[in-house]
Structures are given as C-alpha cells and as structure tokens.
Amino acid sequence: MDANKKVQDFFAENIPSVSYANIPYGHKRIIGDESLMLKIPKRDDFKVERMIRPTCFADGDPCKISLYRRPRGDELIWVSGLTKRAKVSDTLSFELRNETLVVHISEFVFDAPPTKE
Numbered sequence: 001m002d003a004n005k006k007v008q009d010f011f012a013e014n015i016p017s018v019s020y021a022n023i024p025y026g027h028k029r030i031i032g033d034e035s036l037m038l039k040i041p042k043r044d045d046f047k048v049e050r051m052i053r054p055t056c057f058a059d060g061d062p063c064k065i066s067l068y069r070r071p072r073g074d075e076l077i078w079v080s081g082l083t084k085r086a087k088v089s090d091t092l093s094f095e096l097r098n099e100t101l102v103v104h105i106s107e108f109v110f111d112a113p114p115t116k117e
Contacts, residue, residue: 003077026071032064055101
C-alpha cells in the first residue's frame with residue numbers, strides 16, 4: 001500500500017537509517033525478525049546508537065514491516081499478517097515503544113449525518 005506523508009515522516013524522524021530517503025529506487029528494507037542497531041537522532045542533534053527490537057502488533061504478536069521504493073520513486077509499505085487482521089477501511093499507525101516498533105490497527109467508523117425528515 002502507499003506510504004502516506006505521515007508514515008514517511010514517522011520513519012524519517014524515528015528510524016532514519018531505514019527511512020525512505022535512505023532506500024535506493026527499486027529496493028526495500030525489512031524491519032522485523034531480528035533486532036537492529038540503528039543510529040537515531042536525539043533532540044540535541046547527536047547521533048546515538050539504539051537497539052530496535054523486532055516489530056509487533058499492539059497485542060504482542062510479531063510481524064515484519066517492509067518499506068519499498070519503486071524504481072519510479074513511489075514509497076510503499078507492507079506489514080506481514082495484515083490481511084488477517086485489518087479491513088480495507090481500517091487505519092494503521094506506528095509507535096516506537098520501549099525500543100519496539102508497534103503496529104496499531106484502528107477500525108474506521110463512519111458517522112453519517114442525521115437524516116432529515
């Protein structure tokens with residue numbers, strides 16, 4: 001699926017070494033199976049090494065996140081196991097919690113305006 005601007009910004013700000021700006025056209029980065037030692041920017045602009053543990057859904061089940069950059073430059077994202085957990089209208093969000101990248105799935109609820117009688 002397309003990685004919108006908020007998704008791109010999340011990875012650029014929180015895990016820049018695997019952000020889309022650092023993925024060559026036609027390549028991908030996978031975050032998941034093993035812990036990664038990444039250089040993370042801190043507010044004081046110093047780079048520090050930080051361990052990112054394997055990714056998971058909010059319930060703790062493990063998953064992998066693939067960040068793709070098509071040859072023409074489109075940014076895409078995929079989360080393993082997503083088709084079993086989410087519907088087309090659901091919203092994904094990401095959180096870096098205690099060095100673990102967590103995937104949240106929120107159900108989209110459409111509140112229709114009241115009908116006029």
